[in-house]
Amino acid sequence: MRFSRIFSGLIVLFAFTLEAKASVTLPRVLGHNMVLQREKPVCIWGTAAGGERITVAFSGQRKETVTDNSGNWKIYLDPMPASSEGSQMTITASNTIKLENILVGEVWLCSGQSNMEFTMRKSSKMKRPAVEGQNPVDELNYAKNPDIRIFLVNRKELAKPDSLHRGWNIARDSALRVFSAPAYFFAKELNKHLHVPVGVISSAVPGSAIEPWAPADAFNACAYLKERKVQNDPGKFYTPMIRPLVPFTIKGFLWYQGETNCFLNERLEYTHKMEALIARWRKDWGDKKLPFNFVQIAPFKYSEAKDKTGLTRESLPEFREAQAAALRLPNTGMIVTTDLADNLSDIHPSFKWEIGRRLALVALEKNYGIKNLVSSGPVYKGLKVKGNKIELTFSSIGSGLISKDGKPLSDFLIAGRDKKFVPAQAEIRGDKVIISSALVPVPEAVRFAWVETAQPNLYNKEGLPARPFRTDNILFSQFKPDIKN
Template structure:
């Protein structure tokens, strides 16, 4: 009897050593990036051989697990298509992942405006749900979990897009996926890893925060609150770090409202966060983001914190392969920090990706952003980046346009439009020094490019 028990104990031990564990997001229904060498990893028998068999290929991949039981492989993916399977064999154990599509994978992240969904009574998404059954779209919803240290896994798996699975999923993420899949005619996987009310420090690795005193000081401003973490890096650790290496086409980001109190350091923080993600992925992937919407932050008149934060976001365009969607015209109510027109926000982000990543032939697909200015007599002439066509005003006069001399007293300005230049002046200002446009928390100015995209708010001074 003793030997029989020992025999079964040895069998159990062998089985446990030969078991295969994969990250939860290597699951049925997942999407892998097309035409790529995608990273594929997991845990098996320590030092043992792991065989990986993708059904789209005649070739299998053999790798060895390390002494820590982790194995890493690269799988060459074909053009878009599917469904496929991947079988993983370690010892006598076998795992098969089914219903895999090959297509485009994008990561969505940020705070509540990215997270906003039908659960928040968002009518656009509620109306969409009956039509949301689309097997070419796959959704990965990352649970809101924080951690004091970097994690290797999450608790979530891919779902095929249906009326049920789209319910509660990021509206912006869903509408981006729908547009990309329709226009590219390929499967699209969207990862939503966002959490309402969270500052960018939470999404940035600790080592980058701790080596910069300004970032560290600003990170310590955020105090404990019910329902969310309050320490920097904790969401990076639990909601982004586990995904690092899972091949993506790029990232979409909508966040900033929670950082208005420390706006002066946001460009540095945001740029650092983008670079840290790219380093973790070992990929210079595109990063497209939304400039925060007009909202009444109750700022003092001389310190419009929302305007200053938007300015910092515009400065982040100096980071390579970034682009910004401006949404000053998509706000029904400046007392609601969650604007309800999410479908148009998604469309602006998707159009940027379609043009810059996928080669769609388009002009003026991004909002004009202040480039420089020159003073000629009693006029200030403004030039813009991302503007090929003409400027246009929707209304009788440009709203929220001001000019000042060296007294720093801004007065309403007159203007002329010369194709893609804005000429600003006032009969009351003989020697102008500075122009401000839409530079308040709640401004919804009416200057656009000829494709209907709003000009980003700006100021020419640094007062």
């Protein structure tokens, strides 16, 4: 009887040992159909039994490591050129995992709130724009490019291993229907110009403020914020939806968020929150230079919302100013969306295809060094007072300044020393804009697009709208980055 019990115990122990040895698992972001970042060391990681030897083979490379006492392991593949040829990755321990149809190209992490989460299915039901050729509203009917891959983060599942490794999909059919429209159209434009595979990860939550996307210690690292208690659940979405993606190798981040914090009537504190989030994400990925490109939020009647907290018609422009101030941080880019709202009572603008395209333009120029490409509309540079007029100069004028609709320039205000702003006449003269008003004989300051519903017509010839601004801006000069980057 005693021998029988010992023998049975040995069988159980042997079975447990086999199970432990066969326990190699991968994070959910590593799977079939994924895109690996080109021209960078690529991290592959997971868990297994403590002390177990792990081998990763891919594209002619073979790397080995041994798990630590906790069973964690990590290896880096050498940098690889882009490849549209689907390849197999084999991860071997006591068991073997084979991941199929893997490409090498460009990978971006896309995050934010509902306007980033906004699905291709919703996009397919938007008002049809008058365009020649394929209509972006019908993109689901055309999308079949195997070089574009998508990964949709599920906040309840990302941190859990997936034995089927099916998180990535080719951007088409049912998988694309529920995927982020801005992220997809960004990937499509990037692929069109770079001619390499593009993978986009969407990790977004409707209605979310910025605070849940970074942990509390990230905000405490900022001296400005440390003196003010950060609310709105710091880390709530970072922990299940961002942290498990680290250290998957990526090119950069796209960020489309702000509406919730605008409702909270934030200004300079939002700029510092962006600083804290950017610094933390870059620290997590071990790269202080990772690009961070974002969307300046669109026109909307914030001041008419039922739950407004002291909001006025100028609250949105002031919040946009706080967003633009974040451009003082290194390797950041921003797009303007003053022209991308067809219903000023809908906080979800229709034109997500243009959001994606403009984000791609920024990436192509700033992050990929594509020359002879204009990624921004006119940006205020300086002024000169000449008698009863003000002469404005701009950067990013491209091929020249235009009135998009051919009508007199709209949404300019002018004021004298009394700071009483009145509507101004504005006209383009070469690469300058001349501002005046009979009511202001001695002008000092100009504001542009300085109400929440403004949809001005000053563009460059490349079709990109001018950035809202005020020449009496003090916020931009107030923002001094606190976190060493």
